[in-house]
Amino acid sequence: DQQxxxxxxxxxxxxxxxxxxxxxxxxxMFDYFLWYKKYPAEGPTFLIxxxxxxxxxxxxxFTVFLNKxxxxxxxxxxxxxxxxxxxxxxxxxxxxxxxxxxxxxLMVKP
Amino acid sequence: xxxxxxxPKHLITATGQRVTLRCSPxxxxxxxxxxQQSLDQGLQFLIQYYNGEERAKGNILERFSAQQFxxxxxxxxxxxxxxxxxALYFCASSxxxxxxxxxxxxxxxxx
Numbered sequence: 001d002q003q004x005x006x007x008x009x010x011x012x013x014x015x016x017x018x019x020x021x022x023x024x025x026x027x028x029m030f031d032y033f034l035w036y037k038k039y040p041a042e043g044p045t046f047l048i049x050x051x052x053x054x055x056x057x058x059x060x061x062f063t064v065f066l067n068k069x070x071x072x073x074x075x076x077x078x079x080x081x082x083x084x085x086x087x088x089x090x091x092x093x094x095x096x097x098x099x100x101x102x103x104x105x106l107m108v109k110p
Numbered sequence: 111x112x113x114x115x116x117x118p119k120h121l122i123t124a125t126g127q128r129v130t131l132r133c134s135p136x137x138x139x140x141x142x143x144x145x146q147q148s149l150d151q152g153l154q155f156l157i158q159y160y161n162g163e164e165r166a167k168g169n170i171l172e173r174f175s176a177q178q179f180x181x182x183x184x185x186x187x188x189x190x191x192x193x194x195x196x197a198l199y200f201c202a203s204s205x206x207x208x209x210x211x212x213x214x215x216x217x218x219x220x221x
Contacts, residue, residue, distance in 0.1 A: 043213050098155060
C-alpha cells in the first residue's frame with residue numbers, strides 16, 4: 001500500500017522553462033512534507049519542505065505547493081537548469097518518520 | 111557533504127552470509143534512521159534509533175537488526191542474506207523534527 005505516490009517516473013524539460021513535479025498521498029495523518037534531490041552515487045539531499053498549516057513555501061527557484069483537500073503537493077523549479085537533472089523524491093511525515101514516494105527523474109536539456 | 115558518513119561504500123557477499131553496515135551521524139544529532147532502496151524504487155524506512163534506544167520500526171525483516179552505540183554511531187546487521195537483499199542502504203540523522211540528513215549509502219550486492 002503506497003501512501004506516497006509519484007506517478008511520473010520521468011520528466012524532461014528545456015533549460016529555462018518550468019519543471020513541475022507532482023506527488024499524491026493518502027494518509028490524512030501526514031502533516032509535514034519534504035522534497036529531496038538525489039544524484040547518482042550520492043545520498044538524498046534535502047531541498048525544501050512545507051508544513052500542513054501552509055499551502056506554499058518558496059526558496060529561491062524552488063516552490064512547493066500543498067493542496068490538502070486533494071492530498072497533493074507539487075514542486076516547481078523556475079527556471080530549470082541542467083544541474084537540476086536528478087531524481088526527486090517527495091516524502092511525508094506524521095511525526096519524525098518519513099514515507100517516500102518512488103521518485104521522478106528530471107532531465108533538463110540545455 | 112551532509113556530515114553523515116557510511117562505511118563501507120560497496121559490499122559484495124554471498125547468499126547466507128552476514129554483514130554489518132556502519133553509520134556515523136552528524137555531530138550533535140541524536141536520531142539515526144536506516145532506509146533501504148531497491149532497484150528503481152523509493153526509500154523504504156527500516157528503523158530509527160534515538161540516543162541509543164529504538165524509537166520506530168518500519169518494514170524491517172527479522173533477519174535484520176540494528177543498534178546505536180553510546181557514541182551515537184549506528185550499525186545495521188543483515189544476516190542470512192538473500193539475493194533480494196541487494197540494495198542501497200542509507201543512513202540518515204536528525205537533530206529532531208522531520209528534516210533528515212542522508213549519508214552517501216552502502217551498496218550491497220548479494221551473489
